[in-house]
Amino acid sequence: MTTLPARPAAPTYDTPESDNYLIHDKGIPSWLLTLDHKRIGVLYTVGVLLSFFVGGIFAMLVRTELLTPGRTIIDAETYNHFFTLHGAVMVFLVIIPSIPAALGNFVLPIMLGAKDVAFPRLNLFSYHLWISGAICTVVSLVMGSFDTGWTFYTPYSTTTTAGGVIPVIVGVFILGFSSIFTGLNFIVTIHKLRPPGMTWFRMPLFLWALYATALIQVLATPVLAITLALVVVERIANIGIFNPAMGGDPVLYQHFFWFYSHPAVYIMIVPAMGIISELIAVHSHRQIFGYRFIAFSSVAIAIFSFIVWGHHMFTSGQSSLMNTLFSAISFSVAIPSAVKIFNWICTLYKGSISLNTPMLYALAFIVLFTIGGLTGLHLATLNTDVHLHDTYFVVAHFHYVMMGSALIAMVGGLHHWWPKITGRMYNEKLGMIACAIVFVGFNITFFTQFMLGSHGMPRRYYDYQPEFQIYHVISTIGSYIMASGFLLTAMYLVQSLVSGKRAPANPWGGATLEWECASPPPYYNFHEAPKVGDPYDFSNLHWDERGEGYVTVKPPAAKA
Amino acid sequence: MMSMLTMLTLAQATDGPTPPTFWMPIGASAHASNVDSMMWWINLIMWVFLVLNTVLTVYFAWKYRHKVGTKFRTDGPDHNGPLELAWSVGPLLICVLLFVFGFIGYLDVRTPPKESYDINVTAYKWSWQFKYPNGAQSDDLVIPAGKPVRLIMRASDVLHSCFIPAFRVKQDLVPGRYTHLWFQCDYPTGMDRPTDGHHLFCTEYCGTGHSNMNRRVFVLPQDQFDAWTIKQANWLDEIPEDELYWKAGPKLYARCAQCHSLDGTKGIGPSWKGIWERVTGAGGSNGAFADGSTYSSLIGPGKQYATAEDYIRASIYNPGEHLVQGYGNVMPTFKGQINDKGIDALIGMMKKLDEFDPKTGAWLKAPPTASAK
Numbered sequence: 003m004t005t006l007p008a009r010p011a012a013p014t015y016d017t018p019e020s021d022n023y024l025i026h027d028k029g030i031p032s033w034l035l036t037l038d039h040k041r042i043g044v045l046y047t048v049g050v051l052l053s054f055f056v057g058g059i060f061a062m063l064v065r066t067e068l069l070t071p072g073r074t075i076i077d078a079e080t081y082n083h084f085f086t087l088h089g090a091v092m093v094f095l096v097i098i099p100s101i102p103a104a105l106g107n108f109v110l111p112i113m114l115g116a117k118d119v120a121f122p123r124l125n126l127f128s129y130h131l132w133i134s135g136a137i138c139t140v141v142s143l144v145m146g147s148f149d150t151g152w153t154f155y156t157p158y159s160t161t162t163t164a165g166g167v168i169p170v171i172v173g174v175f176i177l178g179f180s181s182i183f184t185g186l187n188f189i190v191t192i193h194k195l196r197p198p199g200m201t202w203f204r205m206p207l208f209l210w211a212l213y214a215t216a217l218i219q220v221l222a223t224p225v226l227a228i229t230l231a232l233v234v235v236e237r238i239a240n241i242g243i244f245n246p247a248m249g250g251d252p253v254l255y256q257h258f259f260w261f262y263s264h265p266a267v268y269i270m271i272v273p274a275m276g277i278i279s280e281l282i283a284v285h286s287h288r289q290i291f292g293y294r295f296i297a298f299s300s301v302a303i304a305i306f307s308f309i310v311w312g313h314h315m316f317t318s319g320q321s322s323l324m325n326t327l328f329s330a331i332s333f334s335v336a337i338p339s340a341v342k343i344f345n346w347i348c349t350l351y352k353g354s355i356s357l358n359t360p361m362l363y364a365l366a367f368i369v370l371f372t373i374g375g376l377t378g379l380h381l382a383t384l385n386t387d388v389h390l391h392d393t394y395f396v397v398a399h400f401h402y403v404m405m406g407s408a409l410i411a412m413v414g415g416l417h418h419w420w421p422k423i424t425g426r427m428y429n430e431k432l433g434m435i436a437c438a439i440v441f442v443g444f445n446i447t448f449f450t451q452f453m454l455g456s457h458g459m460p461r462r463y464y465d466y467q468p469e470f471q472i473y474h475v476i477s478t479i480g481s482y483i484m485a486s487g488f489l490l491t492a493m494y495l496v497q498s499l500v501s502g503k504r505a506p507a508n509p510w511g512g513a514t515l516e517w518e519c520a521s522p523p524p525y526y527n528f529h530e531a532p533k534v535g536d537p538y539d540f541s542n543l544h545w546d547e548r549g550e551g552y553v554t555v556k557p558p559a560a561k562a
Numbered sequence: 563m564m565s566m567l568t569m570l571t572l573a574q575a576t577d578g579p580t581p582p583t584f585w586m587p588i589g590a591s592a593h594a595s596n597v598d599s600m601m602w603w604i605n606l607i608m609w610v611f612l613v614l615n616t617v618l619t620v621y622f623a624w625k626y627r628h629k630v631g632t633k634f635r636t637d638g639p640d641h642n643g644p645l646e647l648a649w650s651v652g653p654l655l656i657c658v659l660l661f662v663f664g665f666i667g668y669l670d671v672r673t674p675p676k677e678s679y680d681i682n683v684t685a686y687k688w689s690w691q692f693k694y695p696n697g698a699q700s701d702d703l704v705i706p707a708g709k710p711v712r713l714i715m716r717a718s719d720v721l722h723s724c725f726i727p728a729f730r731v732k733q734d735l736v737p738g739r740y741t742h743l744w745f746q747c748d749y750p751t752g753m754d755r756p757t758d759g760h761h762l763f764c765t766e767y768c769g770t771g772h773s774n775m776n777r778r779v780f781v782l783p784q785d786q787f788d789a790w791t792i793k794q795a796n797w798l799d800e801i802p803e804d805e806l807y808w809k810a811g812p813k814l815y816a817r818c819a820q821c822h823s824l825d826g827t828k829g830i831g832p833s834w835k836g837i838w839e840r841v842t843g844a845g846g847s848n849g850a851f852a853d854g855s856t857y858s859s860l861i862g863p864g865k866q867y868a869t870a871e872d873y874i875r876a877s878i879y880n881p882g883e884h885l886v887q888g889y890g891n892v893m894p895t896f897k898g899q900i901n902d903k904g905i906d907a908l909i910g911m912m913k914k915l916d917e918f919d920p921k922t923g924a925w926l927k928a929p930p931t932a933s934a935k
Contacts, residue, residue: 078770151767157737158720158768163890246738252721253736287628289640295650317723317732319741322672326665333657340653341646343615348645350622352638357627365619372615376608383660385593385667386600389730392723392765456601457587458727460765463773467761511634545631 018520026525037122043108053095060088065478078464082149089152101273112516115197115532120190131180138173142166156244156255178223185219199534206537210297211276214304226262260311268307274411281364284512286353287540292345299338332382359433363414374402395455421505425522428498439487446480506551591729674744678712685722686894688771698794703779706787712744723766753780807910808925825920841870852885
């Protein structure tokens with residue numbers, strides 16, 4: 003176990019070139035056993051991006067198979083395994099940990115001006131649990147994989163002959179605890195490690211979002227854990243809990259599952275909204291519009307998320323009264339979401355907008371989340387949902403929210419903090435081109451699927467009616483375009499590590515604390531406790547021609 | 563509940579089904595125009611906000627773009643109470659309206675009229691069975707036009723879901739409980755060609771054959787429907803024994819075709835190719851069960867199955883008892899669905915497989931005009 007070395011006695015500060023968290027210790031054990039939140043964040047980021055690549059390959063295989071009705075490249079059984087793997091990898095290994103665990107870990111303590119999270123060892127344990135969960139998924143692949151859909155609906159999941167169901171369920175169980183511990187760590191860190199002067203309403207909005215997310219992680223994830231444990235018990239010990247052949251109730255499983263998995267949707271989207279609030283404020287260089295409304299809407303969404311799960315079950319056989327109540331409550335989520343969108347747009351108004359890659363991702367987010375959010379209305383409304391439920395309309399809707407919003411925000415955030423994390427600038431022009439390719443490809447892929455679904459194409463179909471083919475072909479072409487955009491992104495990001503320009507401390511002109519420490523940050527983040535100001539006051543930032551970054555210039559009258 | 567929307571819909575009932583649009587497929591039920599008008603309103607809301615948000619975003623982003631090195635603007639407002647209240651309350655009102663109208667439409671979908679024609683539906687991995695009050699059975703759904711129809715549905719193995727896009731209705735089938743669905747279609751479709759009628763899909767993922775659980779919904783005028791159900795209930799009885807294997811065989815086989823091929827292709831279940839030789843041991847052929855025993859050790863005089871016919875009958879009625887090596891226990895029982903005469907027809911077909919098209923199962927000796935349907 004790495005021990006924390008004593009702090010250098012003399013206050014002679016190193017430059018980022020001579021000492022930073024990346025080169026402070028050397029060797030693979032110094033990474034895998036690190037207690038440094040920045041390194042853990044980097045490890046998570048690498049893991050999440052690798053998983054994203056794997057999940058993306060499954061997606062490409064699924065889309066390619068759907069080019070023609072009947073068999074194109076794989077048989078029905080393999081197809082069922084592939085779409086299940088795509089869903090499970092993307093949800094449990096990529097999107098849920100992507101923002102809180104990867105970017106959140108890196109940014110949260112620095113934004114607070116702290117040295118680390120409250121419990122660094124627990125943080126490392128979270129990461130080791132994530133690795134264990136990923137290994138379980140690989141074990142499942144070796145043992146015959148699983149074809150249950152990422153939702154593991156019973157009684158199919160307890161009766162299927164696929165060999166890898168139990169290992170993957172164990173994996174998801176473990177990943178759940180990784181998520182719970184990260185959430186716990188963030189809650190305590192935000193409560194206890196805020197520096198003097200940073201009141202709740204002087205916190206950057208990303209922290210509000212991470213806080214709301216952490217609440218959901220800690221409160222909802224245990225329900226998933228116990229539900230999956232029951233599935234394993236039913237499979238192994240034949241105790242009838244969900245399988246009606248043994249006296250169980252399959253609809254009970256759906257209640258349990260969505261009691262976690264609906265809040266999980268907000269584990270994915272709320273931190274994404276937090277990133278967008280940062281991106282839009284920093285790159286517009288102006289006070290965010292309606293700070294309190296945005297902050298409270300994060301918490302409101304977190305609370306509402308616990309009482310709307312039944313809208314996944316309008317056609318499941320649950321009573322009409324329940325459906326009515328869940329429909330009514332589901333609409334309530336629309337309000338805080340709409341509030342955020344309008345606030346972001348108003349932040350652009352009379353801003354000083356730098357049109358760079360992170361900002362383009364933020365603008366793309368506004369458009370994609372608008373579509374994703376508004377198509378939620380079709381699904382919350384009872385009689386239209388009866389028609390659209392379990393069709394490609396739902397697939398398109400959640401891809402707009404999960405991928406077009408949550409993942410696009412993650413990629414935008416990655417670009418935003420890339421100079422801070424790596425100390426290098428990427429090729430801005432390529433970044434903007436790649437963002438445009440991803441945006442266009444995404445819309446071609448998924449907007450088509452709305453029409454596919456509303457015309458009646460059910461989801462999770464290997465074979466389909468010839469009348470749907472044209473939509474499938476367009477959608478698949480879109481997915482290839484999108485994939486090429488992501489490959490371009492991977493290329494220039496790797497290139498920046500090799501030959502990118504050195505990043506200044508504050509390349510964008512941000513006023514939150516992470517832009518006050520060097521890029522990449524020193525091991526202890528800050529040599530002296532930073533002064534806390536308004537996170538969205540950009541009036542003291544000035545462009546420094548020589549450093550090609552922004553520097554803070556205190557107005558002469560102000561007292562330190 | 564009879565809402566205003568439904569009244570309007572019924573008033574237009576003579577116009578025929580609504581043709582497919584940019585967003586929706588053909589609409590052929592009383593619910594359809596109800597759902598479609600709701601879709602239209604929500605789409606309108608979507609487009610208005612999408613255009614508004616996109617135009618404002620792009621316009622602001624371009625108009626207020628910043629030149630590196632110049633001073634930041636500081637004249638933007640940081641909040642506006644009345645405006646923020648307005649865009650909280652505005653969407654809230656829209657949501658309340660959507661909820662109320664969606665709720666009213668939903669009650670119509672969920673509440674069948676008192677006088678409805680009931681059809682029993684059972685979903686299996688991976689087929690549907692529809693049973694009519696007079697005992698008739700079918701694989702495709704056939705309904706009378708102009709009459710409320712109620713489906714009383716159950717699933718025999720895992721979750722399934724019955725979705726008829728043209729009627730805008732959907733309901734899961736849950737093992738261990740009954741669920742129901744009702745609709746009324748006023749427009750006959752005929753059932754002479756396979757393209758007649760509407761789609762019926764399974765929309766709850768149920769495994770390998772999930773996407774093959776698509777069937778047709780045929781709508782017939784009442785008199786034709788009555789004639790069809792009578793013919794359907796008695797069709798097997800009217801066929802003379804010597805014509806049974808080619809008249810009834812292919813028709814019954816259509817349900818087996820999901821899993822059992824005729825040409826030797828390995829499917830979810832073993833192919834029928836050479837089945838009779840295997841089970842009788844003709845020409846020294848044999849086969850093995852999953853438990854290691856062979857066909858010849860179980861089939862024959864004095865053994866568990868005295869004749870090959872006994873074994874075939876038992877495998878249709880109790881498929882899980884002896885699984886063929888390499889195949890899982892996935893076949894549902896057909897007890898109560900195929901009677902002994904039907905079993906005779908299938909066995910007759912197995913005995914003379916070379917008389918049938920290995921791809922379609924059609925009888926090859928049939929005169930060109932009277933193909934087996």
